[in-house]
Amino acid sequence: MSLQAPTATRGPDEVLLGFTHALRAAGVGVTHDRGASFLAAVALVGLGDVVAVRAAGRATLCAGPDDLDRFDQVFAAFFDPRGELPRSRPAPAGAPAPALLPESDAGAGGAADEDEEVVRAMASDVEVLRHRDVAALSPGEKARLADMFASLHVRAPVRRTSRHERWRRGDVDAARTVRASLRRMGEPAEIAWRRRSLRPRRVVLLVDVSGSMSGYADALLRLAHRLTHALPASRVETFTLGTRLTHLTRPLRLREADRALVAAGETVPDWSGGTRLGESLGAFLDRWGRRGAARGAVVVVFSDGWERGDPALLAEQVARLQRVAHRVVWVNPHRGKAGYEPVQQGVLAVLPHVDDFVAGHSLATYAELCEVIARA
Known part of the structure; x- marks a missing residue:
């Protein structure tokens, strides 16, 4: 037809x-x-x-x-x-027929009311999805959530350097003030000011990909991809922890998120395996901490704390990490759930050595985590 x-x-x-x-x-x-x-x-x-x-x-x-x-x-x-x-x-006379949602029999007023209800429903669905546990989402909901990671507001943590820069207030820049006065033949000149310049801190992400974290691995790597591309270049390093340590920064630098996650999946050999956090953190500190990746950085560890190895070793390595890093943030996906108590041996071992212990089970908690990183 x-x-x-x-x-x-x-x-x-x-x-x-x-x-x-x-x-x-x-x-x-x-x-x-x-x-x-x-x-x-x-x-x-x-x-x-x-x-x-x-x-x-x-x-x-x-x-x-x-x-x-x-x-x-x-x-x-x-x-x-x-x-x-x-x-x-029939369409209104003299007006073009736009390709819109079909009108209802109740007339224009009823259609407008229905459109407003649809908009409210969509906004409500988005807000509900932001607070849902990502491990409990259906494949369709995970696809919708993947598009929402771009809405995360990401700011880089900064540090003061030994160098100075011009500024509108702060300390008097005596040298510039005197030079300006000499250019005016000794007449008083406007006072110049300066402050210590700021540089973005490095952010290091350590993602637990063991079996107990498998429901959150996809969302956490999407968060890592978002941070990698939102923060200044070469300021984010990503590793996975499981039975071994894997460096994931290069595949996550691919611009398209889905391609980056496929490349990451091909790189990590121990998806959904066991958990040896203490040994993996020790390998990270031995190979990367001394070389400067963690020194003065904001280190974020994503793990539920289920440790199959010795908790004392885990506590020792996190204590080493705290001495090297500027700030250690531990993100536990169960932290924000009702009735949660830190009773796992791994969590109890690391709590004395972390600066922030935050939740990480939903997009809303990831937004809060971005603020914690920015204020570090």
Whole structure:
């Protein structure tokens, strides 16, 4: 059947294009080519068969399994819940027919009210998702959460150097003030000021990828990727801890997050394995701490503290780390959950030697962690 409609009506092609815009807003990567393929497929199966239209959309508009859940949700919300596709309806005279959500029979006022309710519902869903435990999310929710990492506000921690820079207040810059006076033949000149210059501190991320942390590994590496690209170049170093130490900075420097995580997965040999935090931290300090990666840095350890090795060794290595680093932050995914108490031997061993012990199970806690790092 033909999808063309008279110019005075809102035709089926405009409704279907509006549906593709809604999909794109929901996070599905709908390109112009896919949209054209969708229109051609619907022209073949016909608008009267809702099941066929849905199947055509899933086949032409979805690029992977993660898009299917979002497609089904948008399809159900966009089209008539009674199972019938929207029909062409008169558009206001003299006004172009925009590709928007189909209007309801209640009139313009009812449509505006429904749009406001949809916006509130979407905002509410986003806020709820920010506070959900990432280990309990469905694949579709994890895909939505992955897009939300770009919203994290990241600032670099800074340190004062021995050098000075011009500033509008602070200490008097005697040399510049005298030179300015000499240029005026000894006449008084405006007082120059200076302050000690600031440089960003290095941030070191140590991510536990053992079996007990497997539900959080993907989100933590996405957070590491966000920090790597948001902070000044070469100021973030990332390692994984498990049965061995792995340096992950290079793969995480890939610009696209999904490609970076695939490269990281190919680099780490001990995903979901055992936990030897004490030995891994010792290897990090022996190979990287002495070379300066941790010296004066903000070191963030992501781990639940389940240690299979000797807790005394873990406590000794964290104490060494605290002496070398500017600040040690320990992020435990169970810290922010109701009823949690630090009873694990590994956690009890490290608590006396860490500066901050914070939660790390949701996007909201990752936002709080970014502030802790910035203020360090």
